[in-house]
Ligand SMILES: Cc1cc2nc3c(=O)[nH]c(=O)nc-3n(C[C@H](O)[C@H](O)[C@H](O)COP(=O)(O)O)c2cc1C
């Protein structure tokens with residue numbers, strides 16, 4: 173089974189992150205083609221026709237977003253979101269650590285398309301290696317004449333800045349990211365206005381995910397029809413899925429969209445480890461509801477996963493096996509959101525705290541019969557009432573876990589222990 177359709181096709185090539193090797197493999201040819209053969213509006217149109225959707229989680233059509241930029245002559249910016257802190261997702265990390273020129277080429281083409289003279293990559297604070305690789309590759313691109321003034325004699329000029337955050341998940345949310353990039357605490361901004369209208373320094377700004385922008389050179393090289401020939405009409409193209417859990421070959425796999433979840437787990441990731449079976453799957457990163465094994469034939473495209481009761485999200489496919497205590501998993505994930513809540517709004521700041529408290533209590537065998545309904549009540553008081561999507565994101569797994577595994581939660585309460593025999597760890601004291 174081929175695991176390297178396009179963006180990861182050169183992952184085994186030694187030194188692919190270096191300019192000379194990248195160019196030996198066709199690197200920067202798409203940039204040359206873009207500058208020589210396309211007007212900026214034609215590139216926006218090409219990306220629109222390709223149907224490329226944002227790979228950061230929401231799946232918003234990229235060309236449509238680019239089209240929202242006002243045509244009022246103000247400076248505009250491209251900001252690439254490389255904050256990637258969603259538990260279970262690790263695709264952008266590979267893209268920037270292993271093949272940074274692919275992203276830089278995509279950034280130059282995209283900046284030319286939208287008319288940006290400055291572009292930024294906002295890297296997750298922990299991505300030391302990735303940000304260093306990017307900074308090194310940016311230097312090489314300047315030296316080769318692909319960045320700076322009058323790129324390849326086209327009259328187009330661009331500077332790229334690599335910025336490393338301070339390690340906060342909320343800075344992946346685009347408006348909090350822009351606050352942080354401007355040097356302030358990473359709190360989300362009220363929307364509208366959306367960044368395309370008022371973003372970085374109040375100027376029109378396109379924020380796109382690493383994988384989204386890395387797709388752009390491929391689309392320029394092979395055309396919109398090539399891209400739409402894969403996947404479905406509404407979810408065309410390729411997607412990198414990060415697979416983790418007790419599978420034989422955890423890792424990043426590039427799939428044509430609409431590949432069945434079962435194929436991803438059983439063929440790409442080599443199936444479950446000996447003696448393990450699938451209890452449930454989180455298909456799109458920790459913020460989305462779980463899918464039960466009867467949904468394994470779900471095609472991995474945005475619409476089908478939604479119809480199956482979850483979301484494709486950022487493509488972090490976490491496979492939970494039969495030895496996993498569902499209460500512990502829920503407690504662990506909600507705790508992540510409690511730690512990462514920026515505290516700006518009450519439902520999220522308090523709700524994630526209380527849910528953690530109750531889940532820890534149940535896991536420790538000190539829960540009571542009213543606790544499950546209390547958890548659902550807290551979730552109800554948060555759902556749709558938080559300032560930004562982080563609050564809702566903290567609910568997806570827990571609410572679906574209670575729905576599908578209520579028995580297991582109740583057994584913890586009834587037996588005052590984990591029925592799977594999982595050792596309690598990392599809990600508050602009860
Ligand atoms: C709490 C939170 C965290 C997010 N983290 C990321 C992230 O790490 N990377 C990312 O690209 N998008 C992240 N997003 C989505 C961004 O806000 C934004 O939609 C995305 O960067 C747009 O790029 P795209 O259209 O290419 O997907 C996050 C959103 C929320 C609410």
Ligand code: SF4
Nearest residue numbers: 514515516517520560
């Ligand atoms: S939902 Fe959470 S992360 Fe978002 S603004 Fe409110 S407190 Fe901050």
